[in-house]
Amino acid sequence: MEHILSNELGRLIVGLIVVLIFSQLNALFLVWLERKVAGHIQLRIGPKEVGPYGLLQTIVDGLKLVGKELITPKRADRILFIIAPVLVFVPVLVPFIVLPFSKSLPLNDMNVGLLVIFSFSTINVLAILIGGWGSNNKYALLGAIRSVAQNIAYEIPLLLSVLSVVLMTKTLQMSKIVQAQGSYWFFLIQPIAALTYFICATAETNRAPFDIPEAESELVAGFHTEFSGMRFGLFFLAEYTNVFVVCAVATTLFLGGWQGPFGFSLGIPGIIWFLAKTYLLVFVIMWFRWTFPRLRFDQLISFSWKVLIPLALANLIITAGVIKLI
Amino acid sequence: MGYFKDILVGGWSLVKGLEVTIKRIYRPVVTLQYPRHRIEMSPSYRGHIELKRFPDTGTHYCVACGTCMRVCPSQVIKLQGEKDKALDAKRVVHYYIDFSHCSLCGLCVESCPMQTLTFSKEYELADESRWDGVIDLVRYFEESAR
Numbered sequence: 001m002e003h004i005l006s007n008e009l010g011r012l013i014v015g016l017i018v019v020l021i022f023s024q025l026n027a028l029f030l031v032w033l034e035r036k037v038a039g040h041i042q043l044r045i046g047p048k049e050v051g052p053y054g055l056l057q058t059i060v061d062g063l064k065l066v067g068k069e070l071i072t073p074k075r076a077d078r079i080l081f082i083i084a085p086v087l088v089f090v091p092v093l094v095p096f097i098v099l100p101f102s103k104s105l106p107l108n109d110m111n112v113g114l115l116v117i118f119s120f121s122t123i124n125v126l127a128i129l130i131g132g133w134g135s136n137n138k139y140a141l142l143g144a145i146r147s148v149a150q151n152i153a154y155e156i157p158l159l160l161s162v163l164s165v166v167l168m169t170k171t172l173q174m175s176k177i178v179q180a181q182g183s184y185w186f187f188l189i190q191p192i193a194a195l196t197y198f199i200c201a202t203a204e205t206n207r208a209p210f211d212i213p214e215a216e217s218e219l220v221a222g223f224h225t226e227f228s229g230m231r232f233g234l235f236f237l238a239e240y241t242n243v244f245v246v247c248a249v250a251t252t253l254f255l256g257g258w259q260g261p262f263g264f265s266l267g268i269p270g271i272i273w274f275l276a277k278t279y280l281l282v283f284v285i286m287w288f289r290w291t292f293p294r295l296r297f298d299q300l301i302s303f304s305w306k307v308l309i310p311l312a313l314a315n316l317i318i319t320a321g322v323i324k325l326i
Numbered sequence: 327m328g329y330f331k332d333i334l335v336g337g338w339s340l341v342k343g344l345e346v347t348i349k350r351i352y353r354p355v356v357t358l359q360y361p362r363h364r365i366e367m368s369p370s371y372r373g374h375i376e377l378k379r380f381p382d383t384g385t386h387y388c389v390a391c392g393t394c395m396r397v398c399p400s401q402v403i404k405l406q407g408e409k410d411k412a413l414d415a416k417r418v419v420h421y422y423i424d425f426s427h428c429s430l431c432g433l434c435v436e437s438c439p440m441q442t443l444t445f446s447k448e449y450e451l452a453d454e455s456r457w458d459g460v461i462d463l464v465r466y467f468e469e470s471a472r
Contacts, residue, residue, distance in 0.1 A: 040351045045359075291347040292340065307333060 015107040019096040027240040028058040034286050041290040068229035073136055080134030085234035088127035092241045094120040099248050100174045102258045102270035113174040117249055125151045128223045135226035143222030147213035153304035158200035160312035161193040164319040165253050178257030187254040192315045194254040196308055201246035202285055209292035247281035373448035374425040375434060377467045387440040390418040394434035402427045426459030
Protein backbone atom coordinates (compact mmCIF):
# COMPACT_ATOMS: atom_id res chain seq x y z
CA MET A 1 0.00 0.00 0.00
CA GLU A 2 2.80 2.39 0.89
CA HIS A 3 4.60 2.10 -2.42
CA ILE A 4 1.35 2.36 -4.41
CA LEU A 5 0.47 5.66 -2.74
CA SER A 6 3.93 7.09 -3.23
CA ASN A 7 3.76 6.38 -6.94
CA GLU A 8 2.07 9.20 -8.87
CA LEU A 9 0.06 6.89 -11.13
CA GLY A 10 -0.98 4.62 -8.25
CA ARG A 11 -2.07 7.66 -6.27
CA LEU A 12 -4.22 8.84 -9.17
CA ILE A 13 -5.86 5.44 -9.67
CA VAL A 14 -6.63 5.00 -5.98
CA GLY A 15 -7.87 8.59 -5.91
CA LEU A 16 -10.10 8.04 -8.91
CA ILE A 17 -11.74 5.02 -7.27
CA VAL A 18 -12.25 6.97 -4.04
CA VAL A 19 -13.69 9.92 -5.98
CA LEU A 20 -16.09 7.70 -7.91
CA ILE A 21 -17.35 6.08 -4.71
CA PHE A 22 -17.49 9.40 -2.90
CA SER A 23 -19.44 11.12 -5.66
CA GLN A 24 -22.07 8.37 -5.64
CA LEU A 25 -22.40 8.37 -1.86
CA ASN A 26 -22.47 12.17 -1.84
CA ALA A 27 -25.27 12.27 -4.43
CA LEU A 28 -27.26 9.65 -2.53
CA PHE A 29 -26.86 11.61 0.68
CA LEU A 30 -27.67 14.96 -0.92
CA VAL A 31 -30.84 13.71 -2.59
CA TRP A 32 -31.96 12.38 0.78
CA LEU A 33 -31.00 15.66 2.47
CA GLU A 34 -32.78 17.68 -0.19
CA ARG A 35 -36.00 15.75 0.31
CA LYS A 36 -35.72 16.01 4.09
CA VAL A 37 -35.05 19.77 3.95
CA ALA A 38 -37.90 20.27 1.49
CA GLY A 39 -40.19 18.21 3.68
CA HIS A 40 -39.44 20.05 6.87
CA ILE A 41 -39.64 23.49 5.25
CA GLN A 42 -43.12 22.52 4.05
CA LEU A 43 -43.96 21.03 7.49
CA ARG A 44 -43.87 17.51 6.07
CA ILE A 45 -41.68 14.59 7.12
CA GLY A 46 -39.88 13.62 3.94
CA PRO A 47 -38.67 10.08 3.23
CA LYS A 48 -38.90 7.83 6.28
CA GLU A 49 -39.91 4.33 5.22
CA VAL A 50 -36.74 2.76 3.82
CA GLY A 51 -34.01 2.43 6.42
CA PRO A 52 -33.50 4.61 9.48
CA TYR A 53 -34.91 8.10 8.78
CA GLY A 54 -35.41 7.03 5.17
CA LEU A 55 -31.66 7.08 4.54
CA LEU A 56 -31.78 4.14 2.14
CA GLN A 57 -34.60 5.66 0.08
CA THR A 58 -32.26 7.09 -2.56
CA ILE A 59 -30.45 3.76 -2.92
CA VAL A 60 -33.77 2.11 -3.70
CA ASP A 61 -34.61 4.91 -6.13
CA GLY A 62 -31.22 4.44 -7.78
CA LEU A 63 -31.81 0.69 -8.15
CA LYS A 64 -35.13 1.46 -9.76
CA LEU A 65 -33.43 3.80 -12.23
CA VAL A 66 -30.82 1.15 -13.08
CA GLY A 67 -33.59 -1.34 -13.80
CA LYS A 68 -35.45 0.95 -16.19
CA GLU A 69 -35.39 0.70 -19.95
CA LEU A 70 -33.22 3.16 -21.82
CA ILE A 71 -35.49 4.71 -24.41
CA THR A 72 -34.03 6.61 -27.34
CA PRO A 73 -36.69 8.74 -29.03
CA LYS A 74 -37.40 8.33 -32.72
CA ARG A 75 -35.31 10.57 -34.97
CA ALA A 76 -33.13 11.61 -32.06
CA ASP A 77 -29.45 12.10 -32.81
CA ARG A 78 -28.39 8.73 -31.41
CA ILE A 79 -24.71 9.49 -30.88
CA LEU A 80 -25.24 12.85 -29.22
CA PHE A 81 -28.12 11.46 -27.20
CA ILE A 82 -25.98 8.66 -25.82
CA ILE A 83 -22.84 10.64 -25.06
CA ALA A 84 -24.63 13.59 -23.42
CA PRO A 85 -25.17 11.92 -20.01
CA VAL A 86 -21.57 10.72 -19.97
CA LEU A 87 -20.31 14.12 -21.00
CA VAL A 88 -22.31 15.78 -18.26
CA PHE A 89 -21.05 13.43 -15.55
CA VAL A 90 -17.34 13.06 -16.31
CA PRO A 91 -16.32 16.75 -16.14
CA VAL A 92 -17.82 17.19 -12.67
CA LEU A 93 -15.45 14.50 -11.39
CA VAL A 94 -12.34 16.30 -12.62
CA PRO A 95 -12.41 19.11 -10.00
CA PHE A 96 -12.01 16.45 -7.30
CA ILE A 97 -8.40 16.05 -8.45
CA VAL A 98 -7.51 19.51 -7.20
CA LEU A 99 -9.99 20.05 -4.37
CA PRO A 100 -7.94 20.44 -1.17
CA PHE A 101 -9.84 18.27 1.28
CA SER A 102 -6.99 18.63 3.74
CA LYS A 103 -3.35 19.66 3.81
CA SER A 104 -2.09 16.42 2.25
CA LEU A 105 -5.18 15.29 0.40
CA PRO A 106 -5.43 17.10 -2.93
CA LEU A 107 -4.76 14.29 -5.40
CA ASN A 108 -2.64 16.56 -7.51
CA ASP A 109 -1.98 20.03 -6.15
CA MET A 110 -1.27 21.58 -9.53
CA ASN A 111 -0.52 25.28 -9.79
CA VAL A 112 -3.50 25.97 -12.07
CA GLY A 113 -6.03 24.23 -9.84
CA LEU A 114 -8.66 26.94 -9.94
CA LEU A 115 -8.40 27.19 -13.71
CA VAL A 116 -8.94 23.42 -14.04
CA ILE A 117 -12.11 23.60 -11.99
CA PHE A 118 -13.68 26.45 -13.90
CA SER A 119 -12.70 25.19 -17.34
CA PHE A 120 -14.16 21.76 -16.65
CA SER A 121 -17.31 23.03 -15.00
CA THR A 122 -18.10 24.94 -18.19
CA ILE A 123 -18.21 21.67 -20.18
CA ASN A 124 -21.38 20.96 -18.24
CA VAL A 125 -23.19 23.53 -20.38
CA LEU A 126 -21.92 21.93 -23.58
CA ALA A 127 -23.21 18.56 -22.42
CA ILE A 128 -26.60 20.03 -21.62
CA LEU A 129 -26.73 21.64 -25.06
CA ILE A 130 -25.80 18.33 -26.69
CA GLY A 131 -28.40 16.46 -24.68
CA GLY A 132 -31.14 18.97 -25.45
CA TRP A 133 -30.23 19.17 -29.13
CA GLY A 134 -29.87 15.42 -29.56
CA SER A 135 -33.20 14.41 -28.06
CA ASN A 136 -35.38 15.85 -30.87
CA ASN A 137 -37.82 17.43 -28.45
CA LYS A 138 -38.86 21.05 -28.39
CA TYR A 139 -38.86 21.29 -24.59
CA ALA A 140 -35.42 19.72 -24.35
CA LEU A 141 -34.11 22.07 -27.01
CA LEU A 142 -35.62 25.12 -25.30
CA GLY A 143 -34.08 24.03 -22.01
CA ALA A 144 -30.70 23.58 -23.63
CA ILE A 145 -30.88 27.01 -25.28
CA ARG A 146 -31.82 28.59 -21.98
CA SER A 147 -28.92 26.85 -20.30
CA VAL A 148 -26.46 28.33 -22.79
CA ALA A 149 -27.95 31.80 -22.46
CA GLN A 150 -27.89 31.50 -18.70
CA ASN A 151 -24.24 30.51 -18.90
CA ILE A 152 -23.42 33.96 -20.28
CA ALA A 153 -25.30 35.56 -17.42
CA TYR A 154 -23.49 33.89 -14.53
CA GLU A 155 -20.07 32.93 -15.87
CA ILE A 156 -18.72 36.49 -16.05
CA PRO A 157 -19.54 37.61 -12.50
CA LEU A 158 -18.46 34.17 -11.26
CA LEU A 159 -15.00 34.55 -12.71
CA LEU A 160 -14.76 38.23 -11.73
CA SER A 161 -15.49 37.37 -8.11
CA VAL A 162 -12.98 34.53 -8.13
CA LEU A 163 -10.43 36.82 -9.73
CA SER A 164 -10.49 39.23 -6.80
CA VAL A 165 -9.43 36.36 -4.53
CA VAL A 166 -6.74 35.33 -6.98
CA LEU A 167 -5.46 38.92 -7.02
CA MET A 168 -5.08 38.80 -3.26
CA THR A 169 -3.31 35.45 -3.11
CA LYS A 170 -1.43 35.85 -6.40
CA THR A 171 -1.87 32.16 -7.15
CA LEU A 172 -4.30 29.71 -8.74
CA GLN A 173 -3.07 26.84 -6.59
CA MET A 174 -5.82 25.66 -4.27
CA SER A 175 -3.60 24.77 -1.30
CA LYS A 176 -1.85 28.17 -1.39
CA ILE A 177 -5.21 29.95 -1.47
CA VAL A 178 -6.21 28.04 1.64
CA GLN A 179 -2.91 28.74 3.37
CA ALA A 180 -3.31 32.45 2.67
CA GLN A 181 -6.41 32.38 4.88
CA GLY A 182 -4.51 31.27 7.97
CA SER A 183 -5.56 34.08 10.28
CA TYR A 184 -8.84 35.18 8.72
CA TRP A 185 -11.19 33.80 6.10
CA PHE A 186 -11.58 35.72 2.86
CA PHE A 187 -15.32 36.23 3.11
CA LEU A 188 -14.60 38.70 5.92
CA ILE A 189 -12.60 41.00 3.66
CA GLN A 190 -14.28 40.04 0.36
CA PRO A 191 -17.97 39.83 1.29
CA ILE A 192 -19.20 41.09 -2.07
CA ALA A 193 -17.05 38.62 -3.98
CA ALA A 194 -18.21 35.81 -1.70
CA LEU A 195 -21.86 36.72 -2.18
CA THR A 196 -21.50 37.12 -5.94
CA TYR A 197 -19.69 33.81 -6.19
CA PHE A 198 -22.36 32.03 -4.21
CA ILE A 199 -25.23 33.46 -6.28
CA CYS A 200 -23.43 32.53 -9.50
CA ALA A 201 -22.64 29.07 -8.13
CA THR A 202 -26.35 28.52 -7.55
CA ALA A 203 -26.94 29.53 -11.15
CA GLU A 204 -24.13 27.31 -12.41
CA THR A 205 -25.66 24.23 -10.80
CA ASN A 206 -29.00 25.06 -12.46
CA ARG A 207 -30.78 25.09 -9.14
CA ALA A 208 -33.69 27.19 -8.00
CA PRO A 209 -34.14 30.16 -8.17
CA PHE A 210 -32.05 29.79 -11.33
CA ASP A 211 -33.40 26.44 -12.55
CA ILE A 212 -34.48 28.08 -15.78
CA PRO A 213 -33.18 25.27 -18.06
CA GLU A 214 -35.22 22.69 -16.13
CA ALA A 215 -38.29 24.77 -15.23
CA GLU A 216 -40.71 21.92 -14.50
CA SER A 217 -43.74 24.17 -14.79
CA GLU A 218 -42.79 25.42 -18.25
CA LEU A 219 -40.58 22.83 -19.96
CA VAL A 220 -41.67 19.44 -18.54
CA ALA A 221 -38.15 18.64 -17.34
CA GLY A 222 -36.09 20.88 -19.60
CA PHE A 223 -33.01 19.39 -21.21
CA HIS A 224 -33.45 15.92 -19.69
CA THR A 225 -37.08 15.47 -20.70
CA GLU A 226 -36.35 12.54 -23.01
CA PHE A 227 -33.75 10.80 -20.87
CA SER A 228 -34.88 7.74 -19.01
CA GLY A 229 -33.35 5.21 -16.67
CA MET A 230 -29.73 5.61 -15.71
CA ARG A 231 -29.14 8.24 -18.39
CA PHE A 232 -31.42 10.50 -16.41
CA GLY A 233 -29.69 9.15 -13.30
CA LEU A 234 -26.36 10.43 -14.59
CA PHE A 235 -27.80 13.91 -15.10
CA PHE A 236 -29.09 13.74 -11.56
CA LEU A 237 -25.77 12.50 -10.18
CA ALA A 238 -23.95 15.24 -12.07
CA GLU A 239 -26.22 17.92 -10.67
CA TYR A 240 -25.64 16.90 -7.08
CA THR A 241 -21.92 16.31 -7.55
CA ASN A 242 -21.76 19.74 -9.12
CA VAL A 243 -23.48 21.25 -6.11
CA PHE A 244 -20.85 19.67 -3.91
CA VAL A 245 -18.03 20.93 -6.14
CA VAL A 246 -19.17 24.56 -6.25
CA CYS A 247 -19.66 24.54 -2.49
CA ALA A 248 -16.23 22.97 -1.99
CA VAL A 249 -14.72 25.70 -4.16
CA ALA A 250 -16.59 28.33 -2.15
CA THR A 251 -15.18 26.76 1.01
CA THR A 252 -11.68 26.87 -0.42
CA LEU A 253 -11.88 30.42 -1.69
CA PHE A 254 -13.85 32.15 1.04
CA LEU A 255 -14.23 29.92 4.09
CA GLY A 256 -10.64 28.91 4.78
CA GLY A 257 -10.73 25.40 3.33
CA TRP A 258 -9.47 22.85 5.81
CA GLN A 259 -8.60 25.43 8.46
CA GLY A 260 -10.63 26.28 11.54
CA PRO A 261 -11.79 29.83 12.24
CA PHE A 262 -8.97 32.36 12.83
CA GLY A 263 -6.35 29.62 12.67
CA PHE A 264 -7.76 27.57 15.55
CA SER A 265 -8.26 24.01 14.38
CA LEU A 266 -9.71 22.97 17.80
CA GLY A 267 -8.11 19.56 17.38
CA ILE A 268 -10.54 18.65 14.59
CA PRO A 269 -8.86 17.18 11.49
CA GLY A 270 -8.80 19.36 8.38
CA ILE A 271 -10.98 17.10 6.26
CA ILE A 272 -13.78 17.31 8.82
CA TRP A 273 -13.58 21.12 8.78
CA PHE A 274 -13.65 21.10 4.99
CA LEU A 275 -16.61 18.73 4.68
CA ALA A 276 -18.54 20.47 7.46
CA LYS A 277 -18.22 23.87 5.78
CA THR A 278 -19.01 22.43 2.36
CA TYR A 279 -22.15 20.66 3.52
CA LEU A 280 -23.23 23.79 5.36
CA LEU A 281 -23.07 25.66 2.06
CA VAL A 282 -24.89 22.80 0.32
CA PHE A 283 -27.62 23.14 2.91
CA VAL A 284 -27.83 26.87 2.19
CA ILE A 285 -28.25 26.15 -1.54
CA MET A 286 -31.07 23.72 -0.72
CA TRP A 287 -32.55 26.31 1.61
CA PHE A 288 -32.52 28.78 -1.34
CA ARG A 289 -34.31 26.29 -3.53
CA TRP A 290 -37.21 25.83 -1.16
CA THR A 291 -37.51 29.55 -0.42
CA PHE A 292 -37.22 31.47 -3.68
CA PRO A 293 -39.46 31.25 -6.72
CA ARG A 294 -37.85 30.78 -10.12
CA LEU A 295 -36.63 33.90 -11.93
CA ARG A 296 -37.97 34.66 -15.36
CA PHE A 297 -35.29 34.59 -18.00
CA ASP A 298 -35.02 38.33 -18.63
CA GLN A 299 -34.95 38.88 -14.86
CA LEU A 300 -31.88 36.69 -14.57
CA ILE A 301 -30.15 38.50 -17.44
CA SER A 302 -30.93 41.97 -16.11
CA PHE A 303 -29.99 40.92 -12.57
CA SER A 304 -26.71 39.63 -13.87
CA TRP A 305 -25.81 42.58 -16.11
CA LYS A 306 -27.19 45.37 -13.95
CA VAL A 307 -26.28 44.10 -10.49
CA LEU A 308 -23.85 41.20 -10.38
CA ILE A 309 -21.37 42.22 -13.05
CA PRO A 310 -21.05 45.90 -11.97
CA LEU A 311 -20.69 44.86 -8.33
CA ALA A 312 -18.12 42.18 -9.09
CA LEU A 313 -16.23 44.51 -11.41
CA ALA A 314 -16.19 47.35 -8.89
CA ASN A 315 -15.07 44.91 -6.24
CA LEU A 316 -12.28 43.66 -8.49
CA ILE A 317 -11.06 47.19 -9.27
CA ILE A 318 -11.13 48.22 -5.62
CA THR A 319 -9.27 45.03 -4.65
CA ALA A 320 -6.65 45.69 -7.28
CA GLY A 321 -6.27 49.31 -6.13
CA VAL A 322 -5.92 48.35 -2.48
CA ILE A 323 -3.36 45.65 -3.27
CA LYS A 324 -1.36 48.13 -5.35
CA LEU A 325 -1.40 50.64 -2.49
CA ILE A 326 -0.32 48.08 0.09
CA MET B 327 -29.69 56.24 -5.84
CA GLY B 328 -32.74 54.14 -6.66
CA TYR B 329 -30.36 51.49 -7.97
CA PHE B 330 -28.67 50.84 -4.63
CA LYS B 331 -31.96 51.17 -2.80
CA ASP B 332 -33.44 48.47 -5.03
CA ILE B 333 -30.52 46.15 -4.32
CA LEU B 334 -30.73 46.70 -0.56
CA VAL B 335 -34.51 46.43 -0.33
CA GLY B 336 -34.57 43.42 -2.63
CA GLY B 337 -31.74 41.73 -0.76
CA TRP B 338 -33.47 42.37 2.56
CA SER B 339 -36.68 40.81 1.27
CA LEU B 340 -34.71 37.71 0.25
CA VAL B 341 -33.24 37.50 3.76
CA LYS B 342 -36.73 37.80 5.21
CA GLY B 343 -37.87 34.96 2.97
CA LEU B 344 -34.99 32.79 4.17
CA GLU B 345 -35.94 33.61 7.75
CA VAL B 346 -39.49 32.40 7.14
CA THR B 347 -38.37 29.04 5.76
CA ILE B 348 -35.66 28.36 8.34
CA LYS B 349 -38.22 28.83 11.09
CA ARG B 350 -40.41 26.22 9.40
CA ILE B 351 -37.63 23.64 9.66
CA TYR B 352 -37.80 23.74 13.46
CA ARG B 353 -41.59 23.66 13.62
CA PRO B 354 -43.21 20.29 14.31
CA VAL B 355 -44.47 18.61 11.15
CA VAL B 356 -48.18 18.55 10.49
CA THR B 357 -48.20 15.31 8.49
CA LEU B 358 -50.33 12.61 10.12
CA GLN B 359 -49.01 9.08 9.50
CA TYR B 360 -52.55 8.02 8.63
CA PRO B 361 -52.77 4.23 8.79
CA ARG B 362 -50.60 4.24 11.91
CA HIS B 363 -51.95 7.33 13.64
CA ARG B 364 -55.49 8.65 13.52
CA ILE B 365 -57.03 11.81 14.82
CA GLU B 366 -60.22 12.11 16.83
CA MET B 367 -62.99 13.27 14.49
CA SER B 368 -64.53 16.63 15.28
CA PRO B 369 -67.89 16.50 17.16
CA SER B 370 -69.61 18.12 14.21
CA TYR B 371 -68.40 15.49 11.74
CA ARG B 372 -71.21 13.70 9.91
CA GLY B 373 -70.63 10.09 8.99
CA HIS B 374 -73.56 7.85 8.15
CA ILE B 375 -76.29 7.77 10.80
CA GLU B 376 -76.21 5.20 13.57
CA LEU B 377 -78.44 4.08 16.42
CA LYS B 378 -77.49 5.82 19.61
CA ARG B 379 -76.72 3.67 22.64
CA PHE B 380 -78.25 4.95 25.85
CA PRO B 381 -76.22 4.20 28.96
CA ASP B 382 -79.22 3.58 31.27
CA THR B 383 -80.46 0.59 29.28
CA GLY B 384 -77.35 -0.24 27.24
CA THR B 385 -79.36 -0.33 24.02
CA HIS B 386 -81.09 1.95 21.51
CA TYR B 387 -84.69 3.20 21.74
CA CYS B 388 -85.72 2.66 18.11
CA VAL B 389 -89.37 1.56 17.94
CA ALA B 390 -89.46 1.35 14.12
CA CYS B 391 -92.02 4.17 13.90
CA GLY B 392 -90.78 5.02 10.39
CA THR B 393 -90.63 8.81 10.81
CA CYS B 394 -87.07 8.88 9.51
CA MET B 395 -88.06 6.76 6.52
CA ARG B 396 -90.86 9.17 5.58
CA VAL B 397 -88.90 12.35 6.17
CA CYS B 398 -85.82 11.27 4.20
CA PRO B 399 -85.64 13.42 1.04
CA SER B 400 -83.36 10.97 -0.74
CA GLN B 401 -85.42 7.97 0.38
CA VAL B 402 -82.43 5.96 1.39
CA ILE B 403 -83.87 4.53 4.63
CA LYS B 404 -85.75 1.22 4.79
CA LEU B 405 -86.66 -0.30 8.12
CA GLN B 406 -88.75 -3.09 9.52
CA GLY B 407 -89.88 -3.73 13.09
CA GLU B 408 -91.77 -6.39 15.00
CA LYS B 409 -93.40 -6.56 18.39
CA ASP B 410 -91.15 -7.70 21.17
CA LYS B 411 -93.40 -9.70 23.50
CA ALA B 412 -91.15 -9.42 26.52
CA LEU B 413 -90.87 -5.66 26.29
CA ASP B 414 -94.44 -5.21 25.08
CA ALA B 415 -93.16 -2.72 22.52
CA LYS B 416 -92.27 -2.58 18.83
CA ARG B 417 -88.55 -2.96 18.16
CA VAL B 418 -86.54 -2.50 14.97
CA VAL B 419 -85.29 -5.70 13.30
CA HIS B 420 -83.79 -4.41 10.05
CA TYR B 421 -82.66 -0.85 9.44
CA TYR B 422 -81.02 -0.31 6.06
CA ILE B 423 -79.59 2.93 4.68
CA ASP B 424 -78.05 3.39 1.26
CA PHE B 425 -75.27 5.72 2.28
CA SER B 426 -74.08 6.24 -1.29
CA HIS B 427 -77.23 8.27 -1.96
CA CYS B 428 -77.43 9.96 1.44
CA SER B 429 -76.99 13.74 1.36
CA LEU B 430 -76.31 13.95 5.13
CA CYS B 431 -79.08 16.53 5.54
CA GLY B 432 -79.81 15.28 9.07
CA LEU B 433 -83.61 15.42 8.87
CA CYS B 434 -83.84 11.84 10.20
CA VAL B 435 -81.70 12.74 13.21
CA GLU B 436 -83.79 15.82 13.94
CA SER B 437 -87.16 14.17 13.42
CA CYS B 438 -86.53 11.01 15.43
CA PRO B 439 -89.16 11.04 18.22
CA MET B 440 -87.08 8.72 20.41
CA GLN B 441 -83.91 10.77 19.71
CA THR B 442 -82.06 7.54 19.12
CA LEU B 443 -80.45 8.52 15.80
CA THR B 444 -77.12 10.30 15.58
CA PHE B 445 -74.29 10.81 13.14
CA SER B 446 -71.49 8.27 13.48
CA LYS B 447 -67.80 9.16 13.33
CA GLU B 448 -67.19 6.59 10.59
CA TYR B 449 -64.94 7.92 7.81
CA GLU B 450 -63.22 4.95 6.18
CA LEU B 451 -66.08 4.34 3.78
CA ALA B 452 -64.27 3.61 0.52
CA ASP B 453 -65.61 0.47 -1.13
CA GLU B 454 -65.54 -1.44 -4.38
CA SER B 455 -69.20 -1.62 -5.34
CA ARG B 456 -72.03 0.86 -5.08
CA TRP B 457 -73.99 -1.76 -3.16
CA ASP B 458 -71.31 -1.62 -0.47
CA GLY B 459 -72.88 1.69 0.52
CA VAL B 460 -75.89 -0.18 1.87
CA ILE B 461 -75.44 -0.52 5.61
CA ASP B 462 -77.55 -2.48 8.07
CA LEU B 463 -77.65 -0.19 11.08
CA VAL B 464 -78.93 -2.90 13.43
CA ARG B 465 -76.00 -5.14 12.63
CA TYR B 466 -73.68 -2.12 12.81
CA PHE B 467 -75.11 -1.42 16.25
CA GLU B 468 -74.53 -4.98 17.41
CA GLU B 469 -71.02 -5.06 16.00
CA SER B 470 -70.08 -1.79 17.63
CA ALA B 471 -71.17 -3.27 20.97
CA ARG B 472 -68.38 -5.83 20.75
